[in-house]
Amino acid sequence: xxxxxxxxxxxxxxxxxxxxxxxxxxxxxxxxxxxxxxxxxxxxxxxxxxxxxxxxxxxxxxxxxxxxxxxxxxxxxxxxxxxxxxxxxxxxxxxxxxxxxxxxxxxxxxxxxxxxxxxxxxxxxxxxxxxxxxxxxxxxxxxxxxxxxxxxxxxxxxxxxxxxxxxxxxxxxxxxxxxxxxxxxxxxxxxxxxxxxxxxxxxxxxxxxxxxxxxxxxxxxxxxxxxxxxxxxxxxxxxxxxxxxxxxxxxxxxxxxxxxxxxxxxxxxxxxxxxxxxxxxxxxxxxxxxxxxxxxxxxxxxxxxxxxxxxxxxxxxxxxxx
Numbered sequence: 324x325x326x327x328x329x330x331x332x333x334x335x336x337x338x339x340x341x342x343x344x345x346x347x348x349x350x351x352x353x354x355x356x357x358x359x360x361x362x363x364x365x366x367x368x369x370x371x372x373x374x375x376x377x378x379x380x381x382x383x384x385x386x387x388x389x390x391x392x393x394x395x396x397x398x399x400x401x402x403x404x405x406x407x408x409x410x411x412x413x414x415x416x417x418x419x420x421x422x423x424x425x426x427x428x429x430x431x432x433x434x435x436x437x438x439x440x441x442x443x444x445x446x447x448x449x450x451x452x453x454x455x456x457x458x459x460x461x462x463x464x465x466x467x468x469x470x471x472x473x474x475x476x477x478x479x480x481x482x483x484x485x486x487x488x489x490x491x492x493x494x495x496x497x498x499x500x501x502x503x504x505x506x507x508x509x510x511x512x513x514x515x516x517x518x519x520x521x522x523x524x525x526x527x528x529x530x531x532x533x534x535x536x537x538x539x540x541x542x543x544x545x546x547x548x549x550x551x552x553x554x555x556x557x558x559x560x561x562x563x564x565x566x567x568x569x570x571x572x573x574x575x576x577x578x579x580x581x582x583x584x585x586x587x588x589x590x591x592x593x594x595x596x597x598x599x600x601x602x603x604x605x606x607x608x609x610x611x612x613x614x615x616x617x618x619x620x621x622x623x624x625x626x627x628x629x630x631x632x633x634x635x636x637x638x639x640x641x642x643x644x645x
Contacts, residue, residue: 324361324507325393327368329425330384331444332417335400336376338439338496339367342399345500349515353508360508366390370420377402387424392431395503399496400439406465406539409440413447413469422448429486438490438499446470450487457482459492460531464539464581475583478528491527498524528632533582533592540581542569550590554597555617558590595631598624602639609636 328342346363353360369384376382398421403409412418425448429435437445442458443466445451455474458466463477476482480491480498490499497519505512516522538544545567563586564571578586594616601612609621618624625636 324363324395324503326363326365326503327387327390327393327396328365329387329396329398329421330367330369330374330382331398331401331421332371332374332415333377333402333412334374334382335402335439335493336378336380337493338399338441339376339382341494341496342397342500343367345497345504345515345519348518349500349504349511352514352518353511356514358508358511358514360504360511363504366393370424371417387421392428392433395434395436396425396428397499398425398435398437398441398444400441400459400493401444403440406462409443409462409465410469413443418444418447426450432486434486434488436488436490436499436503438496439493442466442489443469445487445489446473451489454484454487455482456487456489457491457495457527458489459495460527461492461536463583464536467580467583471580477583478526478531480524480527492530495524495527497521526633531592533589533596536582540577542567542574542577543581546574546578546586546589547593550593551597554590554594555615557617558587560586563590591627592631594618595628598628599632599639602636 326346328339330339343365346365350363367382367384368387368390370387374382374384401412403412422444425435425445429450435445435450439459442456451473453472455476457477457479458475460477463475466475480495481502482489488499488502490496501512501516504515533547546563549563549566560571564574567574574586578584578589582589584592598612598616601607601615609624613621613624629635
């Protein structure tokens with residue numbers, strides 16, 4: 324399988340290394356164990372003659388325009404730790420040139436993937452228009468504002484659709500590489516993950532910090548503050564709108580555009596976040612915690628936690644939820 328890693332200026336060091344090392348280890352393990360799998364032939368390619376990482380390391384690359392389309396191309400993240408710096412980066416000429424190549428290769432049948440901030444580079448090609456995708460959770464409001472036609476679900480670690488695959492936050496580069504290995508050999512992917520000590524992580528939900536997302540918008544922040552003050556009470560959209568100084572329709576529209584959730588859905592997210600915090604920091608029983616966050620019983624809360632973040636109460640108590 325020919326895999327190109329399309330690296331851009333200021334490529335995220337860890338993301339690039341994670342991809343390279345995962346495929347390299349998979350190749351070594353396949354050879355040493357006899358597991359049947361196609362070999363992964365990986366090249367770092369670029370649209371510029373000189374590319375450096377976010378930490379200034381020079382990356383040896385081949386010029387992408389001189390190469391035939393690969394089986395798979397992956398865009399690793401670029402080093403940007405705020406929406407402001409990422410917005411500036413996305414306007415660069417090298418990124419526009421890379422997007423043109425991604426479009427051309429996709430039309431030739433290449434599977435196109437990206438992880439973390441690289442997903443926004445991919446979204447700029449229009450290949451994700453109307454398609455499901457994920458991204459790094461803390462950039463989801465920026466992603467939604469910039470690419471409203473993408474069906475974004477930042478709670479998931481990997482989202483795929485025909486010809487496209489996207490990965491979540493920084494270390495999702497491992498998950499993305501393992502997803503590709505798994506397509507050729509589930510056994511090899513499992514063994515590679517064990518060598519890397521990377522457990523299956525279908526969800527990013529356990530890592531999302533709701534109030535950080537809320538702080539990107541004043542109205543959403545007011546709603547978040549109001550909601551936190553009454554997690555043990557019932558939810559009323561009319562009351563929420565009144566307390567935040569807006570209409571129910573405007574509140575619902577703003578919540579959806581910023582965090583991709585309805586007001587009730589976001590309210591429930593805050594309840595789950597609070598419940599997880601109490602499970603990790605107190606000796607309160609599940610029934611007591613359920614009452615504190617507004618649920619009738621521990622059974623309901625247990626089911627909601629499992630559905631939302633993919634972990635059980637015992638895993639959360641022992642901080643083994645990944």
